[in-house]
Amino acid sequence: MDTNSRTVIPLIGAPNSGKSTLFNWLTGAKQRTVNYPGSTVEYSRGSLLEIYKKPVEIIDTPGIYSLFPKTSDEEVTVDILKANNYKKVILVIDATQLQRHLYIYKQLQEAGYDIIIAMMMTDLLKKSKKQINIALLEQELSVKIIPIEGRLGAGVKDLAAAIDLELGSNTPSLANLPRWNAEKQQSIQDNITDLMTKITVYPQGHDSKNLLDWTFKLDKIFLHSFLGISLFIGFMFFVFASIFWFAAPFMDFVDGLFGSLGEYTLTMLPDSLIGDFLANGVIASIGAFAVFAPQIFILFFLIGVLEDSGYLARAASLVDRFFSKIGMNGKAFVPLLSGFACAVPAMMATRTIENKKERWITMFILPIMTCSARLPVYALFIAFLFHDNPLLGGVVMALVYFLSLSIGLIFSSILNFFIKDTSPTKFILELPLYRVPMWRNITFNAYKRMMSYLTKAGPVIFVLALIIWLASTFPNYKEEDPIKRFDTSYAASIGHVIEPVFAPMGGDWRIGAAMVTTFAAREVFVGTLAVLFKVTDEDEDAQTQTLLERMKGATHADGSPLFTLPLVVSLMVFFIFALQCIATFAIAKKEMNSTKFAVIQLVTLNVIAYIMAVATYQILSVLI
Amino acid sequence: MNLSEIKKDGQFEVLGVESDELRERLTEMGVYRGLRGKLVRHLPFGGPVILQAGESLFALRREDAQWIQILEL
Ligand SMILES: Nc1nc2c(ncn2[C@@H]2O[C@H](COP(=O)(O)OP(=O)(O)OP(=O)(O)O)[C@@H](O)[C@H]2O)c(=O)[nH]1
Ligand SMILES: [Mg+2]
Numbered sequence: 001m002d003t004n005s006r007t008v009i010p011l012i013g014a015p016n017s018g019k020s021t022l023f024n025w026l027t028g029a030k031q032r033t034v035n036y037p038g039s040t041v042e043y044s045r046g047s048l049l050e051i052y053k054k055p056v057e058i059i060d061t062p063g064i065y066s067l068f069p070k071t072s073d074e075e076v077t078v079d080i081l082k083a084n085n086y087k088k089v090i091l092v093i094d095a096t097q098l099q100r101h102l103y104i105y106k107q108l109q110e111a112g113y114d115i116i117i118a119m120m121m122t123d124l125l126k127k128s129k130k131q132i133n134i135a136l137l138e139q140e141l142s143v144k145i146i147p148i149e150g151r152l153g154a155g156v157k158d159l160a161a162a163i164d165l166e167l168g169s170n171t172p173s174l175a176n177l178p179r180w181n182a183e184k185q186q187s188i189q190d191n192i193t194d195l196m197t198k199i200t201v202y203p204q205g206h207d208s209k210n211l212l213d214w215t216f217k218l219d220k221i222f223l224h225s226f227l228g229i230s231l232f233i234g235f236m237f238f239v240f241a242s243i244f245w246f247a248a249p250f251m252d253f254v255d256g257l258f259g260s261l262g263e264y265t266l267t268m269l270p271d272s273l274i275g276d277f278l279a280n281g282v283i284a285s286i287g288a289f290a291v292f293a294p295q296i297f298i299l300f301f302l303i304g305v306l307e308d309s310g311y312l313a314r315a316a317s318l319v320d321r322f323f324s325k326i327g328m329n330g331k332a333f334v335p336l337l338s339g340f341a342c343a344v345p346a347m348m349a350t351r352t353i354e355n356k357k358e359r360w361i362t363m364f365i366l367p368i369m370t371c372s373a374r375l376p377v378y379a380l381f382i383a384f385l386f387h388d389n390p391l392l393g394g395v396v397m398a399l400v401y402f403l404s405l406s407i408g409l410i411f412s413s414i415l416n417f418f419i420k421d422t423s424p425t426k427f428i429l430e431l432p433l434y435r436v437p438m439w440r441n442i443t444f445n446a447y448k449r450m451m452s453y454l455t456k457a458g459p460v461i462f463v464l465a466l467i468i469w470l471a472s473t474f475p476n477y478k479e480e481d482p483i484k485r486f487d488t489s490y491a492a493s494i495g496h497v498i499e500p501v502f503a504p505m506g507g508d509w510r511i512g513a514a515m516v517t518t519f520a521a522r523e524v525f526v527g528t529l530a531v532l533f534k535v536t537d538e539d540e541d542a543q544t545q546t547l548l549e550r551m552k553g554a555t556h557a558d559g560s561p562l563f564t565l566p567l568v569v570s571l572m573v574f575f576i577f578a579l580q581c582i583a584t585f586a587i588a589k590k591e592m593n594s595t596k597f598a599v600i601q602l603v604t605l606n607v608i609a610y611i612m613a614v615a616t617y618q619i620l621s622v623l624i
Numbered sequence: 625m626n627l628s629e630i631k632k633d634g635q636f637e638v639l640g641v642e643s644d645e646l647r648e649r650l651t652e653m654g655v656y657r658g659l660r661g662k663l664v665r666h667l668p669f670g671g672p673v674i675l676q677a678g679e680s681l682f683a684l685r686r687e688d689a690q691w692i693q694i695l696e697l
Contacts (some may be wrong), residue, residue: 065652099654185648193658223674225669320673428684602647
């Protein structure tokens with residue numbers, strides 16, 4: 001650690017106290033801030049903004065209730081404190097939860113840290129009946145306290161100014177902090193209770209309500225047995241269905257746009273390999289995939305609203321009873337929900353689950369949740385099946401999401417049956433106050449996710465399009481007749497090798513090739529499909545056809561239609577189960593610290609995916 | 625009397641927690657001996673109980689609540 005040039009200061013504090021919010025203000029970072037205790041599960045570093053003119057590095061950490069960690073996310077924080085010789089820490093506390101958040105203060109103080117307190121949520125405190133005599137608290141604790149308004153950033157400047165670059169002579173050591181026994185814990189809380197009585201004032205005639213008033217009103221609805229659960233299902237249904245409803249017009253528009261662009265390119269560069277490559281390779285694939293960017297935005301925006309409102313902790317509590325019966329914990333709710341976005345951060349979010357078995361099961365079923373990379377695949381197929389009835393399409397889209405969740409829960413109960421483990425499990429969760437979401441942050445985050453969808457999968461699609469185009473054009477690139485050219489290409493020869501694997505689920509070699517590319521990233525499926533059907537289309541006049549139209553016209557070698565209902569459904573079934581994502585495999589291995597877990601998960605899910613897809617196709621073919 | 629037995633809107637004072645493991649976590653989270661609170665509601669289908677203490681709210685599994693000895697006020 002380069003202590004001579006930069007002072008490193010971690011932000012430490014109880015869950016949901018506002019650490020990440022403060023970190024963003026201090027460093028200009030854009031960490032996600034979520035109104036749920038335990039949203040940050042990994043530390044991150046950032047430099048104090050230039051304007052404060054101090055060479056200081058700030059670290060955002062997962063929230064902790066104590067320096068004696070109980071969960072893996074708490075361990076992250078305690079481990080970095082142990083591994084580094086920080087002398088100073090900024091203790092972040094929620095002004096409305098003072099009693100509870102001062103507990104760690106006592107531990108940090110005993111460990112010997114030089115502490116500044118950042119008191120967040122002072123805007124909420126102002127609305128409360130209770131007021132805090134901050135000057136007296138500073139005096140009692142002999143510590144500097146900086147009040148901060150985390151929504152607008154008031155007070156952040158004062159905090160930066162209060163950071164003292166001089167390193168004290170203190171040598172804090174967590175290793176030397178003796179474990180607090182029951183008596184000590186209790187006496188610390190008693191001590192804080194006394195302190196609170198001293199510093200709390202109830203101003204006369206101060207016209208303010210109980211802070212919890214609004215929260216109680218909303219909880220009456222959201223925690224109501226029938227109403228609460230129906231509202232939740234209704235909202236989720238709306239989220240998933242609306243993704244499709246919004247998708248449909250975009251798909252038509254962008255499909256048409258890229259179709260014309262391709263045609264234009266071909267007229268500008270007629271009979272040239274480069275023109276063919278641009279139109280049939282690049283434009284077709286990028287177009288097919290870029291259509292879905294707005295849907296990614298909508299998905300992340302709506303999940304963001306749920307996250308920042310304070311509702312998640314309620315949902316977690318509502319499902320705990322049911323989840324505990326199938327080997328999980330209410331705390332699995334948040335990881336599962338974020339699994340609808342992406343399995344990678346979702347797997348990290350399971351760190352808040354204390355019990356090993358519950359965490360194991362949650363990790364195992366997470367990749368089944370419909371992540372955003374599958375969204376384009378489902379949207380394409382549903383548009384294909386329900387093009388005449390977009391309203392119904394949206395409903396089916398929502399059903400696919402619910403289906404993936406139900407399958408995950410069925411897996412969970414099966415695993416629960418086989419894994420014998422009786423280590424104690426519990427569910428204690430603090431419920432934060434409801435808050436109006438921070439719209440700017442949510443919008444920005446959704447935008448960021450959309451851009452990363454485009455920039456991450458975009459280049460992969462470009463490369464795959466290049467490969468597929470090359471393979472289907474060479475070696476006979478001089479051949480005038482496109483059909484002959486194609487039939488003698490490398491792609492066709494490779495295709496015939498892999499065809500038998502996909503034949504039982506109704507696919508031809510093109511479907512097979514597109515499936516193989518999904519193991520690079522699921523979202524490239526629509527792109528590779530677009531290229532493959534463009535270069536293999538035998539109908540020369542149809543250059544402007546959209547992907548959906550091409551799919552309708554596609555045939556097997558014997559002339560029978562390719563995209564039949566059984567094939568489309570069996571492909572969707574495959575995507576529900578299959579784990580095609582290398583990043584997920586890597587994070588599973590890292591989080592569970594077990595290659596075995598990751599391999600078992602990878603093999604099991606993909607084998608089941610294949611079997612289920614084949615079974616679906618075979619059964620539907622008989623029925624229809 | 626333990627916390628799982630108290631009725632909705634019942635006020636209580638925490639007397640102690642019979643499981644060491646649970647006690648430590650609860651104390652750290654701010655549910656400790658001497659704390660006064662109120663049982664706000666029971667979640668449906670035997671789900672967790674919701675407690676209020678000051679300006680904090682907690683959800684606690686009913687099985688866990690059984691370990692918490694209370695005095696009804
Ligand atoms: N009204 C108000 N809300 C705030 C303030 N600071 C943070 N918040 C909100 O409080 C919630 C929690 O903030 P975070 O910064 O995510 O808290 P954290 O300490 O990083 O939480 P964990 O990572 O879970 O430990 C978010 O919904 C924030 O928008 C504040 O000063 N006033
Ligand atoms: Mg955080």
